[in-house]
Amino acid sequence: MLGLSGATLQRLGDAYEGYAAASGIALRQEQGTKERDPIWAEKELLMGSCYVIAAIYRSLLDPGAAIPLFGIAAGVYRRRGNSFWKPLAICGLNREWLFGQEAGRVEASPQEFFYELLRQYYLFNSGDENALGRMLEHAATSPALIAQSVGNPTVRLQEYIAFIRGDIDKVYYKGNAAEDGNRAWVAALRVLLQRTAEQLQLAQSNRFQWTNEIGLLPFEPDILATLLGFCIRIRNRGEIRAFVEEEEARHDGSALFLVRLALGMIAASR
């Protein structure tokens, strides 16, 4: 997968998951006495981070095996009040946590706005119907906000907005695929995948680390969470598969692994 050996990915997944589990045991022993210590909090986030890294390595070999690890990581970040838990809970397909969360005020921080946008996008049509609409409306009147770069790899918020709006608006073009608006999401998705491909190519250009398979992170959860928001809707799955075929035909498929991964995770969760 991505030119990395299966045996190494397996070992790396084992190493980070094992280290996270061992750290968890040590932290539980200190719980109660040191819980309020900022160093303890950092250690707990480090443990959560190890679960994320393990999930990323596992996902390349077995998409289904990554889901519970993303879920555990989401729990850790959520406990520590770090909003990164939202994309992680999406990658963990944990609808329950995503649901049971009051919509907070996030307009002041582009990063917080982005994570909340991902949550509302994932829950669209199944929770507060208007929440996503309100966020998109706010974004439409806030050019300074959507010009900000968010997530990893960093992408301007407006690209995510264009993708999400393109997905939601396409129901209005149903039955008339020839209309341009029906494919607006495709252009935005190409930008997101292009950023993913660049991040991967940068990692691969670090020849020493890549060939020794040390310290690699072939992708991060933000764009995967966005893709899961798209693919979780059954009506979109045929279209995204057709998109993958189109991109392959254009020989522009370096980041398509992430789309396949999203589809694989959803298939594995059934």
Added chain:
Amino acid sequence: MIREDGIRCNAWRRAGGMSASDISVQLTDNNILCHLNHYGDPLPATHAQYSSTESLTYGNISPFISTTAGALQRFSSPGLNICFPAFITALQFATANFTTRGFIFYAYLITLGKKAIPLVQFSEEVRELQLYHHYLPYHREGEVVAKIVIPSQQIEKGEEYDGPAAIRDLRTGKIPSPLQTIPNSGYAAPDIYCNIREIV
């Protein structure tokens, strides 16, 4: 290595030694950028140390020594959420991804809080953006770069690990134990040399 020579750079090990003038020629801005950004890249044919009989990379001839590479710490930065534990990164390097035996060294380096490339006695905080303004593509590797040699007095101990045994331990949720720990009796703990005066 721990008690006598210290940890030497690849340039020293390759040449079997370095004179004071060699050292001053080697400690340059360009060489540190090659160390950081082109470590695994082959030397071009125009490079002074290029060899047609040997496949050499910039890393093979580097006068710098990477330490803590990969031990990214970035929770404090907004939007940067994933952190690699230094121990696992070190173990991966030491044991070629858990396939061989290898050593992890516990040492300290002295930094100046300023860029000081020609001064061999100070290490460089190359991932500190206040000091290194260059675009560094592989910024995620938290790293302090030592020069020429890490003196034995600054090395507290070395721990030998067996890679396959370490991964077996981790699979059962256990932090791996070293096969052996080699303490350095000549270690000079930094606390006693620290120039920060305690409150009287």
